[in-house]
Amino acid sequence: MNPTLAAATSGFPTSAHPVHLARPDFPGDLHGGLMRWLLAVGLASLALRLWISNVFPVTGDEAFFYWWGVYKDWGYYDHPPMVGWLIGLMRAVFGDSLWAIRLPVVVLPLALGAALGWALQPVTGQRAGWAVLFFWLAPINWLNVLITTDTPLMFWSMLSVAFMLRAELRPRLDAAARGLYALSGVFLGCAFLSKYFSVVLGLTYLVYFAFWRRERWQGLALVVLCALPGPAINIAWNMDHGWSNIMFNVFNRNEDDHFELRKPLMYVGMMLYLASPAAVWLGWKHRQALRNTAVQYRLLACLVLVPLAFFALLSFKKVIGLHWVLSFYPFGFALLALALPAERLKACALGLAVFAGLHVLVVAGIGMNSPVDWKKTALYPSIVRSFDAQAILKQVDAPGVVLMADAYTPASIYGFELRRYVPVFGPGRFHARQDDMLVDFSLYQGKTVRIIHGGQPDLANYRSYFDSVDVRPIEQSGVTFYVVEGRGFNFPAYRDGVLATIFKRYYNIPSWLPMTGCPFCERYCGQVRCPR
Numbered sequence: 001m002n003p004t005l006a007a008a009t010s011g012f013p014t015s016a017h018p019v020h021l022a023r024p025d026f027p028g029d030l031h032g033g034l035m036r037w038l039l040a041v042g043l044a045s046l047a048l049r050l051w052i053s054n055v056f057p058v059t060g061d062e063a064f065f066y067w068w069g070v071y072k073d074w075g076y077y078d079h080p081p082m083v084g085w086l087i088g089l090m091r092a093v094f095g096d097s098l099w100a101i102r103l104p105v106v107v108l109p110l111a112l113g114a115a116l117g118w119a120l121q122p123v124t125g126q127r128a129g130w131a132v133l134f135f136w137l138a139p140i141n142w143l144n145v146l147i148t149t150d151t152p153l154m155f156w157s158m159l160s161v162a163f164m165l166r167a168e169l170r171p172r173l174d175a176a177a178r179g180l181y182a183l184s185g186v187f188l189g190c191a192f193l194s195k196y197f198s199v200v201l202g203l204t205y206l207v208y209f210a211f212w213r214r215e216r217w218q219g220l221a222l223v224v225l226c227a228l229p230g231p232a233i234n235i236a237w238n239m240d241h242g243w244s245n246i247m248f249n250v251f252n253r254n255e256d257d258h259f260e261l262r263k264p265l266m267y268v269g270m271m272l273y274l275a276s277p278a279a280v281w282l283g284w285k286h287r288q289a290l291r292n293t294a295v296q297y298r299l300l301a302c303l304v305l306v307p308l309a310f311f312a313l314l315s316f317k318k319v320i321g322l323h324w325v326l327s328f329y330p331f332g333f334a335l336l337a338l339a340l341p342a343e344r345l346k347a348c349a350l351g352l353a354v355f356a357g358l359h360v361l362v363v364a365g366i367g368m369n370s371p372v373d374w375k376k377t378a379l380y381p382s383i384v385r386s387f388d389a390q391a392i393l394k395q396v397d398a399p400g401v402v403l404m405a406d407a408y409t410p411a412s413i414y415g416f417e418l419r420r421y422v423p424v425f426g427p428g429r430f431h432a433r434q435d436d437m438l439v440d441f442s443l444y445q446g447k448t449v450r451i452i453h454g455g456q457p458d459l460a461n462y463r464s465y466f467d468s469v470d471v472r473p474i475e476q477s478g479v480t481f482y483v484v485e486g487r488g489f490n491f492p493a494y495r496d497g498v499l500a501t502i503f504k505r506y507y508n509i510p511s512w513l514p515m516t517g518c519p520f521c522e523r524y525c526g527q528v529r530c531p532r
Contacts, residue, residue: 060409185226278351
């Protein structure tokens with residue numbers, strides 16, 4: 001294919017046919033200024049993330065994922081396994097510490113920016129640097145230090161897109177192009193092993209190829225073929241674990257979802273916030289240039305518009321979380337950097353910097369406070385539980401006692417501080433049911449169990465499962481916690497009461513799903529599929 005035809009059909013013009021010839025970039029003497037911006041922003045944001053990661057206590061989600069890194073598997077109850085593998089790698093290389101576990105997300109914006117710049121630079125030149133700068137100036141890239149399933153999802157998704165963009169630059173479907181498409185598929189498969197939201201990226205590729213690149217169907221076929229090991233691993237694991245990912249993501253977490261007008265309105269508000277006031281204003285002011293750029297860079301436009309439309313439709317039923325859209329977040333800044341007139345790029349960067357600076361000031365102000373300064377807020381008990389977890393545990397933990405909690409967030413935090421797994425007593429909720437795979441409650445028969453509560457417990461919920469039970473309050477930093485102590489744990493009663501409730505609520509597995517194993521069912525009834 002000749003370069004002219006490639007430029008006309010790929011949706012990502014070749015370097016021989018730049019799209020901004022009529023709109024020159026900054027003069028050469030300002031190129032160094034852009035590099036200084038990138039260096040200053042990259043290093044300053046990295047320093048802030050390092051500081052936050054060392055002073056902010058572990059969250060419930062992070063502590064929950066920590067155990068995935070301890071008990072490594074091909075999958076976990078809520079999601080595919082990638083974040084567990086990542087945490088396991090960090091523990092093996094850097095040691096069992098919170099800063100080591102958070103290190104991947106601390107350096108993630110730098111990696112994403114590097115990949116984005118590498119993908120765009122052959123076509124857009126200096127504009128690629130502005131795209132990276134805009135993205136790095138987003139407040140979330142200054143403040144986010146929490147290791148979650150979105151961390152590897154964002155990394156692998158960006159790599160998949162970067163190699164896809166590079167493949168689309170090849171004028172012919174030669175060996176080099178095929179290799180780039182194949183790597184894009186491999187990274188898409190890795191993204192699938194991180195989180196199911198990767199299917200939105202796959203949908204984006206499908207839309208792009210179906211409407212604009214049908215002649216490159218072999219490239220899409222390579223992407224799909226090389227991505228297949230990810231879903232294959234996930235399906236095999238689910239068959240052997242009661243389809244827990246499917247039960248959680250498709251059935252259990254969606255039972256109470258229904259339409260509310262506030263949900264799509266919240267989604268719109270969240271997207272306006274993520275884009276930042278400066279980018280929204282300049283994007284609106286230069287909307288015709290944005291439209292023209294979207295036409296010229298069709299793949300980039302799809303990477304923004306297809307996910308936006310997908311989540312907009314979903315928002316009519318579900319509350320769209322901020323983290324849901326982060327895998328596609330950088331490409332909006334890339335489109336903006338390609339569309340704005342050269343003389344407005346610096347103004348956009350300054351506006352983004354001011355917006356990020358306001359967030360940094362807020363975080364700095366919070367950092368100068370002590371937990372006691374939050375004493376009059378509803379968050380204070382949770383703050384004490386996080387900051388003073390070890391002090392709480394010193395009042396509760398004892399030799400020969402099995403320590404538990406009433407919900408997954410405190411159980412995960414206490415377990416992380418002890419470096420000993422803490423189960424959840426009771427049915428819990430549809431989230432974070434890794435206990436169902438890890439914990440065999442029959443091993444606690446006859447033992448003394450202490451369950452930590454954040455509120456006054458009802459002992460009637462415990463008497464059936466112990467020979468005797470009582471409760472005592474403990475105080476930490478002005479907050480009262482409660483410890484239920486049950487002596488002589490009765491597993492058969494717990495099986496018939498709590499485990500039966502869990503089975504009815506969360507293991508209504510459709511009969512048409514083939515199963516080779518189910519750890520919970522095998523403990524509960526001794527069969528792969530328990531009769532209902």
